[in-house]
Amino acid sequence: MKKHDILFQAQEEAFIQALEEEMARETPDPNAIRAILDQLDRQTGGAAFDPDAGWRELQTRRPAKRRRLGRYPVVLAAVLVCLAVAGTALAVNLGLHEKLAAYFHLQSGESALLESAIENPVTTVSDQGISVTIRQTLANSSGLYVLYEVTTPESIALDPEKNWHMEGFLDLSSLPLQAPLGSSIFGNDIVEVTPHKITAVAYAYTPVGTMSSGTVHLRLTRLGYWEFSSSPQFIPIAEGTWHLTWHLTHIDPSITVTPPALPLPDGSGNIESISLSPFSCVVISTGAPASDWPVSLVLQNGSTLPLDASNGQYTTGRLSASGQENPQYYSYFQFHPLISPSDITALVIGGTRVSLGAS
The missing domain is CATH 2.60.40.1630 (bacillus anthracis domain)
Incomplete structure (x- = not known):
């Protein structure tokens, strides 16, 4: 056997072992699995792994190299089963863990x-x-x-x-x-x-x-x-x-609204902007923090949802950029559970109502 054949087989064996280890995890990661399969395919001269090819490709791919692949078809079969079964930990990991x-x-x-x-x-x-x-x-x-x-x-x-x-x-x-x-x-x-x-x-x-x-x-x-x-x-x-x-590599799911010079309830400053995402809300204001007043969301169905810790679903933080001539105040609300921004029609701060929509 030539020296480069030994090296080739050793590299294949390492990829197959890495694949087996990932499959043995409690929650196998599909991105890692696909990366390993792509590397293995390049080693054996094939195209990048495509799970949609499914069992048909498993039966027909690269017959000339079958003696080298060893247990690879068995491992690949297990991968295809996991990718096909809905509700498994692997399927969950395709989205939110x-x-x-x-x-x-x-x-x-x-x-x-x-x-x-x-x-x-x-x-x-x-x-x-x-x-x-x-x-x-x-x-x-x-x-x-x-x-x-x-x-x-x-x-x-x-x-x-x-x-x-x-x-x-x-x-x-x-x-x-x-x-x-x-x-x-x-x-x-x-x-x-x-x-x-x-x-x-x-x-x-x-x-x-x-x-x-x-x-x-x-x-x-x-x-x-x-x-x-x-x-x-x-x-x-x-x-x-x-x-x-x-x-x-950040893709921001937030919606930012800049209302037209809406004053705070006591007139001490204005509401500068509101940023909504499924798991938080940030209100930037001048004069005073918005969290000095009761804050609530108005939902599409007409109901209101207070943003406070009393119901056990929200936590509130407050930071201020003091030391500036006209300081800005940041009131931060973390959502538990999540809320879709599209379900929120308005934010009420004290008696001030801010209509919301994509900027």
């Missing part, structure tokens, strides 16, 4: 609201035997959510009853944020814990900025848990450097 859907309390069909905001970077880094993988991102003009998984070795068992935490933050400093202040709100929510895996959502709000395409960093440093028996105490079990970098 099931863990993010649960995080936002989405009902059936609501994930379609976020299609333009979804990206699947799938980047991984390992240190101290612990791997961190980015599974999916979700962004709009003022916020970024990152779904990631932390996988531990057999020597580190995770007790699901403990209050686990991964120290670190989302670094947006490389993004061209068009903001009067560098203020941001960061957080890290644990979604699920199993004996050797943590699923979490890291997020960053930039209510005084505008998210744009660019490089994003997730910087994590310590894995541990909180004890609350007497006073809060963080117990680290692993320290390392888990620095993940990827490019955010």
